[in-house]
Amino acid sequence: MGMTMTQKILAAHAGLTSVEAGQLIECDLDIVMGNDVTTPVAIREFEKAGIEKVFDQNKVVIVPDHFTPNKDIQSATHSKMVREFAHKHGIVNYFEVGRMGIEHCLLPEKGIVTAGDVVVGADSHTCTYGALGAFSTGVGSTDMACGMALGKLWFKVPSAIRFVLKGKMPKYVSGKDLILHIIGMIGVDGALYKSMEFTGEGVANLTMDDRFTICNMAIEAGGKNGIFPVDEKTMEYLKEHSTKPYHIYEADPDADYEATYEIDLSQLRPVVAFPHLPENAHYVDEIEQIRIDQVVIGSCTNGRISDLRAAAEILKGHKIADWVRCIVLPGTQAIYLQAVKEGLAEIFVEAGAAFSTPTCGPCLGGHMGILAAGERAVSTTNRNFVGRMGHVDSEVYLASPAVAAASAITGYITNPADLEKEEA
Numbered sequence: 085m086g087m088t089m090t091q092k093i094l095a096a097h098a099g100l101t102s103v104e105a106g107q108l109i110e111c112d113l114d115i116v117m118g119n120d121v122t123t124p125v126a127i128r129e130f131e132k133a134g135i136e137k138v139f140d141q142n143k144v145v146i147v148p149d150h151f152t153p154n155k156d157i158q159s160a161t162h163s164k165m166v167r168e169f170a171h172k173h174g175i176v177n178y179f180e181v182g183r184m185g186i187e188h189c190l191l192p193e194k195g196i197v198t199a200g201d202v203v204v205g206a207d208s209h210t211c212t213y214g215a216l217g218a219f220s221t222g223v224g225s226t227d228m229a230c231g232m233a234l235g236k237l238w239f240k241v242p243s244a245i246r247f248v249l250k251g252k253m254p255k256y257v258s259g260k261d262l263i264l265h266i267i268g269m270i271g272v273d274g275a276l277y278k279s280m281e282f283t284g285e286g287v288a289n290l291t292m293d294d295r296f297t298i299c300n301m302a303i304e305a306g307g308k309n310g311i312f313p314v315d316e317k318t319m320e321y322l323k324e325h326s327t328k329p330y331h332i333y334e335a336d337p338d339a340d341y342e343a344t345y346e347i348d349l350s351q352l353r354p355v356v357a358f359p360h361l362p363e364n365a366h367y368v369d370e371i372e373q374i375r376i377d378q379v380v381i382g383s384c385t386n387g388r389i390s391d392l393r394a395a396a397e398i399l400k401g402h403k404i405a406d407w408v409r410c411i412v413l414p415g416t417q418a419i420y421l422q423a424v425k426e427g428l429a430e431i432f433v434e435a436g437a438a439f440s441t442p443t444c445g446p447c448l449g450g451h452m453g454i455l456a457a458g459e460r461a462v463s464t465t466n467r468n469f470v471g472r473m474g475h476v477d478s479e480v481y482l483a484s485p486a487v488a489a490a491s492a493i494t495g496y497i498t499n500p501a502d503l504e505k506e507e508a
Contacts, residue, residue: 086336088244089311090279093219093333097202105243105340113143114201114218116231119187119444120148120159122206123166125225130232138173139235145177145196145205146170147187150444155451185416185442188212188300188384193416195326199314200333204231209384209466211302214311215295217318217332221309242308244279245270246341249286251350256500258394259294260386260464260484262347263301264355268365269345276306278342281335283313286349292321293390300385301466304362354499356462357482360470368487368499378461379404379492380473381437381485382413383447386464389419391485396428398489398500399435405495410437411446411453437492449473455480462491 087095087102095103097111118126123146138144146166151159170178177196184190188209191197199217203210206228213220223237231237247266267274280302282295290298295312302310312318314332322330356371358364381387381395392414404410412432414420420442423429432439446453447465455461455474460481463473468480481497490500 085340086338088279088339088341089281089313089333089335090219090244090309091241092335093200093202094239094241096331096333103241105241107241108238109241110236110238111202113204113231113235113237115143115145115197115203116228117145117147117187117191117203117205117207117210118225118228119146119150119207120152120163120166121150122225122228123169124162126206126228126232127165127169129226129229133229133233135233138175138232141174142176143235144175144232145191146175147179147184147190148181149184149186149442150448151450152181152184152443153441183417185419186384186387186444189387189415189419192216192296193325193418195328198322198326198328198330199318200331204228204237208303209300211307211309212296212300212384214299214302214309215292216322217312217314219309219311222303240277242277242279243342244281244339245275246344247280247282248284248344248346249282249349250284250346251286251348252289253349253352256354256486257352258484258486259290259297261352261355262294262349263298264357264362264365264482265352266347267301267305267362268355268357270305272304272361272363273306275302277308280305280307280310282310287312288315288317289349291390292317293388296388297385301362304466354484354487356487356497357468359468359479359481362466362468362482368497371497374460374481374497375495376408376462376491376497377459378453378455379408379410379488380413380446380453380461380463380465381411381488382415383444383465384415385466386485387413387415387419387442389422391464392419392423392428395485395489396431398486398503399437399493400431402435402493404436404492408492408495410435410492412437412439413445414442416442446473462488462497464488
C-alpha cells in the first residue's frame with residue numbers, strides 16, 4: 085500500500101522508508117513555535133527539566149501576538165518572561181511588538197516554513213502551513229518544551245481523508261467559504277486525528293491565501309493537519325519569501341484514504357457558520373435577516389492582504405452602519421504597510437472602521453473587540469464557541485471578508501452579491 089503526502093513527510097523525518105496509519109514514530113522537527121500565551125508554560129517545563137539550551141536557535145520561533153500589545157499586567161508579565169527567555173537562548177526568530185505579526189501569517193511571510201517541513205506549534209492553528217506542502221500541527225506546551233529541548237517529538241501517523249476539488253469559485257466566494265462548507269459537510273469531528281489532503285485540478289484555481297485559510301481551519305474539523313500539493317503557485321510563493329531548500333512530496337497513486345469527497349468549486353456560495361460551532365454552516369442567501377453589533381476582519385485565518393483587499397473593495401464609498409463596530413486587523417506589519425500604500429487603510433477609516441496593529445486580540449476574547457451579553461458579531465476568525473469572543477451570552481458568526489464587509493455596511497448578515505445588486 086502506498087503512502088499519502090503527509091505519511092511520506094513523516095517517514096522521511098523519522099528516517100524510515102515507509103510508515104502506515106496508527107504507527108508511532110519519532111520525528112526530527114524543522115520548526116518549534118510558540119506565542120505569548122503558550123510559551124510561558126513551555127518555559128516553565130523546559131526549566132523544570134534542567135535543560136540549559138534549546139536544540140537549535142534558528143529552529144525555535146516565538147511570536148507574541150495573542151495579548152499584544154499587552155492589555156494588562158498579567159499579559160505584560162507573560163511577555164516579559166518570553167522576551168527574557170528568547171534573549172537568554174539567542175532565539176533568532178523572536179518577533180517583538182512592532183516587528184511581529186499574527187504568527188500563522190508571519191511565518192510563511194518570513195520564509196521560516198517551507199515545503200516538506202515538519203512543524204509543531206503550541207497553537208492549534210499551526211496546521212496553516214500545510215498550504216505550503218508542509219506537515220504542520222498544533223501541540224501542547226509540554227510538547228513544545230520537549231521539542232525545544234530535543235528537536236524531536238513522537239507522533240501517531242494519521243490516516244487521511246481526500247478532498248478532490250474541481251472547477252473555479254465564483255465571485256465573492258473564497259477559501260473561507262470552502263472550508264466552512266467542508267466543516268458543515270463532515271462536522272467538527274469528521275476528520276478527527278486525520279490528515280485532510282486536498283487535490284484535484286481545482287487546486288490550481290485557489291490562491292495561496294485561500295489555501296492558508298483552508299489549512300488553518302483543518303483543526304475545526306478535528307484534523308491533525310491539512311495539506312496541499314506543491315504546485316507552481318506554491319513554488320512561486322516560496323521563491324518570493326524563502327531561501328530555505330524545500331522538498332516536494334507527492335502522494336502515491338495507491339495511497340489509502342478513509343474517505344474521498346469531490347467538491348465542485350463553481351457550485352459554492354458564500355457561507356456563514358452560526359453559533360456555536362463552525363459546523364453550523366448555512367448559505368448566506370438562505371438565511372433570514374440577522375442584526376449584528378460588531379464585525380471583525382482579520383486574524384490568522386483571514387488577515388492577509390487579499391482579505392483586506394476583498395473587504396476594501398466592498399467598503400469603498402460606503403459607511404458602516406451606525407450601530408456596528410468594525411475592526412480591521414492586518415496579519416503582519418508588512419501587510420499593514422501594504423494596506424496603507426494601496427489606500428486600503430484610508431478606505432477602512434473613511435468607512436468608519438478601526439484599523440489596528442496586528443494582534444489576535446478579539447479572536448479569542450482577549451482584547452480590542454470583546455463582546456457584551458446579547459451582542460452578535462460577524463467575524464473572519466476561526467472559532468465561534470460559547471464565549472469565544474466575550475460574554476457567554478454573545479454570538480459569533482464566522483464568515484469571509486466579503487460577507488463581513490457587506491454585513492458591516494447594512495448592519496445585518498448580508499450576501500455581498502445582494503449589496504452589489506442594490507447598487508446597480
